[in-house]
Amino acid sequence: xxxxxxxxxxxxxxxxxxxxxxxxxxxxxxxxxxxxxxxxxxxxxxxxxxxxxxxxxxxxxxxxxxxxxxxxxxxxxxxxxxxxxxxxxxxxxxxxxxxxxxxxxxxxxxxxxxxxxxxxxxxxxxxxxxxxxxxxxxxxxxxxxxxxxxxxxxxxxxxxxxxxxxxxxxxxxxxxxxxxxxxxxxxxxxxxxxxxxxxxxxxxxxxxxxxxxxxxxxxxxxxxxxxxxxxxxxxxxxxxxxxxxxxxxxxxxxxxxxxxxxxxxxxxxxxxxxxxxxxxxxxxxxxxxxxxxxxxxxxxxxxxxxxxxxxxxxxxxxxxxxxxxxxxxxxxxxxxxxxxxxxxxxxxxxxxxxxxxxxxxxxxxxxxxxxxxxxxxxxxxxxxxxxxxxxxxxxxxxxxxxxxxxxxxxxxxxxxxxxxxxxxxxxxxxxxxxxxxxxxxxxxxxxxxxxxxxxxxxxxxxxxxxxx
Numbered sequence: 507x508x509x510x511x512x513x514x515x516x517x518x519x520x521x522x523x524x525x526x527x528x529x530x531x532x533x534x535x536x537x538x539x540x541x542x543x544x545x546x547x548x549x550x551x552x553x554x555x556x557x558x559x560x561x562x563x564x565x566x567x568x569x570x571x572x573x574x575x576x577x578x579x580x581x582x583x584x585x586x587x588x589x590x591x592x593x594x595x596x597x598x599x600x601x602x603x604x605x606x607x608x609x610x611x612x613x614x615x616x617x618x619x620x621x622x623x624x625x626x627x628x629x630x631x632x633x634x635x636x637x638x639x640x641x642x643x644x645x646x647x648x649x650x651x652x653x654x655x656x657x658x659x660x661x662x663x664x665x666x667x668x669x670x671x672x673x674x675x676x677x678x679x680x681x682x683x684x685x686x687x688x689x690x691x692x693x694x695x696x697x698x699x700x701x702x703x704x705x706x707x708x709x710x711x712x713x714x715x716x717x718x719x720x721x722x723x724x725x726x727x728x729x730x731x732x733x734x735x736x737x738x739x740x741x742x743x744x745x746x747x748x749x750x751x752x753x754x755x756x757x758x759x760x761x762x763x764x765x766x767x768x769x770x771x772x773x774x775x776x777x778x779x780x781x782x783x784x785x786x787x788x789x790x791x792x793x794x795x796x797x798x799x800x801x802x803x804x805x806x807x808x809x810x811x812x813x814x815x816x817x818x819x820x821x822x823x824x825x826x827x828x829x830x831x832x833x834x835x836x837x838x839x840x841x842x843x844x845x846x847x848x849x850x851x852x853x854x855x856x857x858x859x860x861x862x863x864x865x866x867x868x869x870x871x872x873x874x875x876x877x878x879x880x881x882x883x884x885x886x887x888x889x890x891x892x893x894x895x896x897x898x899x900x901x902x903x904x905x906x907x908x909x910x911x912x913x914x915x916x917x918x919x920x921x922x923x924x925x926x927x928x929x930x931x932x933x934x935x936x937x938x939x940x941x942x943x944x945x946x947x948x949x950x951x952x953x954x955x956x957x958x959x960x961x962x963x964x965x966x967x968x969x970x971x972x973x974x
Contacts, residue, residue, distance in 0.1 A: 538601050538615065539565055546574060555579055555822050557592075572597040575624060591627035593645060595619045617660075621646040635669050650687070659688040662698075679704045685720070694732065695723040710748050717741030727765075729812025730819055735762045750785025754778050769844060770806040775799070781855075789910060797855045803848045810840040839878045845870045850892070860897030860946075867891055890953040898945040901936065902927050935960050 543560050550558040555578060562573035577592025600616035623631070623639040631638040639645065650660015666682035685698030700718040719739045724732030739758035745751060755778060762773040776799050783792035814837050817825060825834060846869070853864040867890070870876055874887030902923045909919035930936045931947065939946040951960055958965035 538570060538599060539563055542570075542572060542599065555819055561594075568600070570599040570601065572599065574619070576621075577624070577626075591630045592624045593621050593627065594624045595621050616649075616651045618647070618649040620644050620648075634673070635671050637669065657688060657690045659686070661686045675708045677704075677706045679706075692726050693724065694726075694734075697721050710746065712744075712746045714744045714746075715740045715742065727808075727812075729808065729815060731763065731812060731815045733763050733765055735760065737761075750783065750788065753780075753782040755780035765808070766804065768805045769846070770808050770811050771802060771804040772806065773800075773802045775801075789907060792857075794855045794857050796861075799853045800851045801849060802851065803846055805844055805846040807840050807844050810837040813837040835878055842870070842876045842878060842884070845872075845874075857900070859900035859903050862897075862900060863895040865893055886956055888953060892951045893948065894951070895939065895946060895948045898927065898947055901947050934963055937961055 543563070546558060546560050550556070556576055557579050558574065558576050560572055561575050562571075564571045574595040574597060575592055576595065577590050597617060597619045622641060622643060622645060625641075628639060628641070644665060646662060646664050648660065648662040650658060662683075662685045664680075664683045666680060668677075668679050670677045680703045681701040683698055683700040685696060687694070687696045689695070698720040700715075702714070702716040703718070704712060704714040706712040717740055720737070722734065722736040724734035724736075727733055737758065737760040739756070740754075741756060743752075743754040743757050757778045758776065760773075760775045762771075764771045764773070776797075778797045779795060781792065781794045781797055813833060817829060817833055817837075821829060848868045850864065850866040855862055869889055870887045871889050874883075876884040876887040878884065905923035905926050906916075906919045909922055910916060914922065927936065927947075931938065936947040936949060939948045949960055950962075951958065951965070952962075953959075
C-alpha cells in the first residue's frame, strides 16, 4: 500500500502541469497573490485524486515566490493525521512593478516552478531506492509566461537519472524529457519527447523504449474531460523475458474524443512498422509489418460519459461497490439506451504469406431495449459483423500450424491443411476473392438473433469441419 501511495504521489506532479491549462493565465491580474491562491484552489477542486495547496507565499515588488504541495488525497478511513508522500513545487513569479496590475489582456507574469520530493516522500524512498532523491533533486521544472493575448505558454523538462530498488531487483534508466505547452482557459496543447529509457528486473526481464513522443490538444467541456486528440509514439519498444521477446518498430497509438450530433465519438488508431514475437511456447516466430488498426465508438451520451470520467478521477484504484451500483451501472445503461455504434474501420497486417485485412461493425437493433442488469437482453439485441480477407497461402499456413500444435507432423499437417481449405471453400465457409495479385479468401462472420453465421451458414458447421 505504501509503495502505491509513493507512485501516486510522484504521478500527482503531472497535475500541476495540467494546472497551467486551468489557471495559469489568471495569475496575471491586479492582485497576484489572491489570483495565484484562487487558481491553485481551483485546480485542487478539479481533481479529486490530489490534494493541492499553497503552503507558503512571499510577495515582492518585482518577484514573488510560493511553495505549492501536491500529494494524493487521503483515502477514506485512513489515518488523516499521517501525511502521505508528496511533491513540493517551488514557484517564482516575475511580475514587475506595474505589468501585473494592468487588466487582461495587457498584464503579464513569468513563472518558474520546480518540483522536489517532500520530506515524507524522501523518507519513504530512503532505503527503497538508491540513490533516493534529496531536498534539492529536481523532479520536474515548468517555466513560461502568460498574459497579453490571454494565453499562457512555456516548456517543461525532467532530468535524466538512474535508480535501483535492490529489494525487488529493479533498475531504471531514464533519459529525461523535454516538452512544450500552450493553453488558455478553454484549450490546451502539449508536446513532449523523451530520448529513451529502460526498466530492468533481475538479469532477464526488461522493457526498453527509444524516441518516445507525446502530443495532445484539448478543448474544455462542462464535464471532467477534454475534447481533442492524444497520441503516443516511439522509435522502438522492446520487451525481454525468459519466456520470449517482443520487438515493435515505430509503434504509435492515437485517440480522439469528438462531439457529434448523435453524441460523443471515441476514435482509436494504432499502427506499427513491424512486430516480431518469439517465445518458447510458439512453434514459429511471429514477424509482421505494416500493422494498422482503426476503430471508433459513436453515439455516446455526453452526460453519462462525464459521470464515468468523474468516477475514474475520484476512485483511480478501486471503485467501491456502492459507487458501481449507484453511478457506474446507471451511466452504462444510459449509454446502452442511446444505441451506440462500434466500427472497425480497418485492420491489416502483412507477413510472409501476404496481407490480412478485416473490418466490421456492431450495434443494437432498432427498437431493442438492452438492459445492463439483464446481460441476456444485451446479447439478444446485438447485431455484429466481422469480415476477414486473407491470402489463400495464409489460410492454409494457419491451419497447418494449428494441426502441428495438435501433434501432427509437418508433412501430415501440410496435406490435411490443403484438404481442409478445399473442403471449407466447397462448403461456402471460404469465399474466393477475385484479385489480380494473388488468390484470396473472404469470410463474413455475423452475430444476429443470438446466432453465429459464417458467410450465411451456421458456425457450428465450420467447427465440425475443422474438428474432423
